Amino acid sequence: MALFTILGICLSCLIFFFLWNQHRSKGKLPPGPTPLPIVGNILQVDVKNINKSLRTLSKEYGPVFTVYLGMKPTVVLYGYDVLKEALIDRGDEFSGKTQSSILSQVNQGLGIIFSDGEVWKQTRRFSLMVLRSMGMGKKIIEDRIQEEVSYLLEALRKTNGSPCDPSYLLACVPCNVISAVIFQHRYDYNDEIFREFMEQSFRTLEVLASPWVQEKDNKKSEFTMENLVITISDLFGAGTETTSSTMKYGLLLLLKHPEVTAKIQEEIVRVIGRHRRPCMQDRNHMPYTEAVLHEIQRYIDFVPIPLPRKTTQDVKFRGYHIPKGTSVMTCLTSVLHDDKEFPHPEKFDPGHFLDEKGNFKKSDYFLAFSAGKRACIGEGLARMEMFLILTSILQNFTLKPLVDPEDIDTTPVQNGLLSLPPSYELCFIPV
Structure with a gap:
């Protein structure tokens, strides 16, 4: 029995190295660490800190390298120049989406986040058209x-200045905005249906009757009822979680840095005043607040490594030949935390987005919403929500931490490929 086991292992190793050499010779993939049989380079990648592992590998193999997460190769793009070239300049070639993750299997390759090919193209085009027609x-x-x-x-006023976890209330805003856009209806925050809807990650969705439901028999169309449901689920999930988590993390950073909060409130009083509600036109006259919002997103690096893409065709890239269908991992951290563009990237500093005169300074390295064909279609909506939420809260409340600001820990909680804020409570004291 032991002999058969040993022979099986040896045979598996031989098959693996044969496939690996075949990939190397046929594809001329970028360099990378030698993989082990079956597991590939998984032992060389710290799953609890993937960014650190990729940073180390990039120093040894350059901005384009290959790792094996199992038996299949993944090309890693590390740094602004290669990401810009791949995602923006040659976006079509790198716009595919891998279907290996559990989530993409659950969604059956439908919707807008996990879909690929013609399904993704039609669904994305349709979603943008509908959102714009509804006022986006x-x-x-x-x-x-x-x-x-x-x-x-x-x-927030009903909390009467008592300690509270802001997570649920912050999530209600973007969720209700999307609900109002799609269903023309908003929910009370205490509504049991609404609470269950959010707690269950929006598993139960209502889809209004529409002409697109005839589309199930149209083999050339992707607008089936099933695809529409999953697309709407994607819009709710991505649109709610990203904005609410960013705002929750942002409030924690403001608790940690009360001097930053004070400067925002000074700008609010000067530009908006105490009584008029903030509007988007105010943003053009509030460079410090705009810089803080950008720095929050840069610092927290909410999606350090987006779900892998794949090449849609054979690609010649920087002297290498990447076969069609190869998984491609884009490391956004390598751009958002680039120390040449952002001095001391590990520190929270709104000055990263301000010039010497205090004016807001744009940066091409700000890729918090990714870039190219697969960039977040709700970026404009998210920017509006975050600006109006932050300025409205700070116009009406003083943020009071439960501990000394120096004792506040802003270290993210690693949850898969997301950087989530740690749990905390604070007091909203009416101004």
Whole structure:
């Protein structure tokens, strides 16, 4: 029995090295560490700190290298120059999406996040068209956000300055905004259906009757009811979690840095005043607040490594030949924490986005929403929500921590490929 086991292991090793050499010779993939049979380079990659492992490998093999997470190769792109070249300049070639993750299998390759090929192209085009027709990027969306923020402020006042975890209330705003856009309906924060809806990660969705439901029999169309449900689920999930977690993390950073909070509030009083509600036109006159919002997103690095893409065709890239269908990992941390663009990237410093005169300074390295064909389609909405939420809260409340600011820990909680804020409570003291 032992002999058969040994022979099986040896045979597996031989098959693996044969496939690996075949990949190397046929594809001329970028260099990388030699993989082990079956597991590949998984033992050389710290799953609890993937960024650190990739940074170490990039120093040895350069900005484009190959790792084996199992028996299949993954090409890693590390640094602004290669990410710009791949995602922006040659976006079509790197716009595929791998289907190996559990989530993509659950969604059956449908929706907008995990879909690929013609399904993704049609669904993305359709989603953008519908969102724009419903007011995305227009004043009507700003009005909806302002209305929802007013409910948030009311809920915060009801805490009476007592310690509270802001997670749920912050998530209610973007969730209700999307609900108002898609279903023309908002929910009370205490509504049991709404609470269950959010707690269950939006598993139960209502889809309004529409002409697209005839589409199931159209073999050339991807607008089936199933795809529409998953697409709407994607919009709720991505649109709610990213914005609310960013805001939750942002408030924690402001508790840690009260001097930054004070400067934002000074700008609010000077530009907006105490009584008029904030609007998007104010953003052009509030460079410090805009810098803080950008720095929050840069610092927290919410999605350090997005779900892998794949090449849509054979690609010649920087002297290498990457075969069609090869998994490609893009490391956004390598750009957001680039010490040449952002001095002391490990520190929270709004000055990273301010020039010597205190004006807001844009940076091409700000890729918090990714870039290219697979960039977040809700970026404009998220920016509006975060600006109006933050300025409205700081216009009406003083943030009071439960511990000394020096004792506040802002270290992210690693959850898979996301950097989530640690749990905390604070007091919202009415101004």
